[in-house]
Amino acid sequence: MGWPEMSGEDNLLRLVEVEDGDENNYHLQDQVGFILRKAHQRHVSIFASHIGDLTPPQFAALAKLYDIGETSQNQLGTLIAMDAATVKGVIDRLKARGLVEVSKHEVDKRRLLVNLTPEGREAIERLIPLARAITEETLAPLTAKEAATFLRLLAKLA
Amino acid sequence: MGWPEMSGEDNLLRLVEVEDGDENNYHLQDQVGFILRKAHQRHVSIFASHIGDLTPPQFAALAKLYDIGETSQNQLGTLIAMDAATVKGVIDRLKARGLVEVSKHEVDKRRLLVNLTPEGREAIERLIPLARAITEETLAPLTAKEAATFLRLLAKLA
């Protein structure tokens, strides 16, 4: 089997293209950034179907506060990969719902300390089992072995 | 080597925890959603460092129009994984910059056709080589073999 309508010289050119991995064509749907964006979208959608009243960033803030206890708004942002402007909005909304409370640092007056309220603690304890199910459903298209490989490589990338 | 300060009963409990994969502790930083979000953030940052005057969604719209030619706004949204509300904003901004033009479908009056302008075509042709570099830099933490595996698994997930 060969390529129709091709002279010998065309065949040589074609071979070069094959060796180059078809680099003259740009396929958006094969680019890591595009697929990464879609995978992230799918995860957020799965998250919303399990936990409708909280976003992933809001959950991340609660989970991290549950893990480490009271901390400054900036430090929390670093731990959950949010810049200062973003974390402020997230904390404002959690505060408005009574899930976290803020206070001023006694020594360093620049810092705003954030901590879970009892309601916030109760919420995160209730939600963590759901979060496990979300992780499971997100990884469901992969076998256990594939999922382990994927998580290892994803972590190297992130 | 054992665990300090543990009686025989404690050791039994500890073994159960190990067998359970430490499932009593929830580690945000190990969850696929959290790492996916960070990997996506890193990619967007790399993208911005190479292509400062266009966002990844804007680039995706141009690249897809370059690939398939004129299409409806809705269809374009489907192809680049954007809902109708999001794609409208993206197209509006590309239109304002003269990179795309819109027209009404002659038969189906509901549809808004979108196409590249000559400037848009010139822009995407200029940018595609940069996009290849962005993909390369995003995948740089992985070996070629790892990258291939990662892309295969990521595609299954997305």
Add this chain to the structure above:
DNA sequence: TCAAATTCATTCGTATGCAAATGATATCAG
């Protein structure tokens, strides 16, 4: 054929996400 359902696009509201500028406070260097 014609009412119901569907599709396409728009608008509104809410929530990240980040760059840049600003102000307050704290730390460092000479």
Add this chain to the structure above:
DNA sequence: CTGATATCATTTGCATACGAATGAATTTGA
């Protein structure tokens, strides 16, 4: 000690992202 730097938080502006509601146009099905 003090001026330069750095850190923490806030604010503004812009750009996705999506649910829900709406209106216009088309397609379907009885």
